[in-house]
Amino acid sequence: MSIEDNCATSLDNIPQDEEFDINDNLIKIKQDIPFGHKFALKNINKGNHVVKYGEIIGIAIKDIKAGDWVHIHNIQSHYLEETK
């Protein structure tokens, strides 16, 4: 979507181990990614921003590797950080 993005939206059900060349970056998908869900384009360390549309959509709550499924198990809203 945007050059700053560190995750991408899958437009199909993507099986594990599938490989993609995204902007000259070879990415191997680590888990099955359901249609419409996101995977990491690069490593995102715990505590770092997750970026989609060139905007921050949340914070990594675990270390995320390139090709990992990105969802509520490993990212969280800023507002939940404030809630805690």
Place this chain on the structure above:
Amino acid sequence: MMNDEFLGYQRAKGLVGIRNKIAILSSVVCVNNVAQQISNKLENSIAITHPLGCGQFGPDLTYTIRTLVGLASNPNIYGVVIIGLGCENLTSKLLANQIKRSKKPVEFFNVQDIQGGTIAAIEKGIKVGKKMTAEANEIKREPFDFSNLVLGLECGGSDSISGITANPAVGIISDKIVKLGGTSILPEFTEWIGTEHLLMKRANNEEVAEKIKSILDNFLENIMKLGIDFRGIQPTPGNIQGGLSTIEEKSLGTIAKAGKAPIQGILNYSEKPKGKGLWLMIEPGLDVESMTGLAAAGAQVIIMTTGRGSPVGNLISPVIKICGNPKTCDWMGCNIDVDASKIITENKKIEDVSAFLWQKLKDICNGEKTQAEKLGFNDIAIWRVRGTFPFSLE
């Protein structure tokens, strides 16, 4: 008719409708069946009924009045017959006086004032309504430019695809309406959370920018004080299944519907815009309540994006459904007006889909029925900002 015109109905005070209906409005829940049975006997009529109108006071009552008056004043309605009971605190007379400011035909009476009970009241309502219908049928459609249009922007059952397909396609249409001198309204303020910095940058002036910030700050502060866990509310369980992970991600998709136009101001629920251009509206994110507020604010038409599929329509304003999810377009095709999934399946450009949506918008304004209209989905729900009596045993 020129390219950027539609065929509408001229109303008083320079307003233009895209439908030409008679509304039978109940002032209180006790006469809902009377209003409905009158409407059943009248061609081209709708019954505006609701579970409220008595035992209410304060802001709860104010919101109900503003919404009912707004719905009946919408230019898609030619005239209104208001049915009261006679002992309620929201009287038919009060509603009539406020709706008359729109200069449209208004009649009202109370069931308790008529000898013969509801049978006589229904007969009377049909008689009054038939006369009004005959007058309405005299009016013919004429060409108008899009500066006369107020467009509502809604989304429901969003998934992670909505924000990259249907929503930006709607954003192009919203910008086009604004460019042509029209009005566009973005409701659902809980889905602006996380995008404050982007919305504030687009505010027409400093005051509007500050208001956007203070409204969202206040909301979050209050909801935390109540001990409510936001996770169970936004994103919704369906949004999460669809791949949306956080409220920020959902909000970025939501605001894509409002294109890039500057923001003129923030409206209260069911409040009419104070000028042309793009406006935000306070509304908590329940689609049916939201679209009721949009219709009450004067939107003659609503575009609703849906990812996971939603059947809802609106009683007053046609709802054009656009969907970017190929499976939903296939499985729930009867509920979708515009298939935006070709952006994914056929590598179409967002601009191609928005061109198709623009033509559909014109067709619907000209009188073509939406899928929700064809299926008889005419929802209405009034947002209760709080109950009149905040008391329960829980």
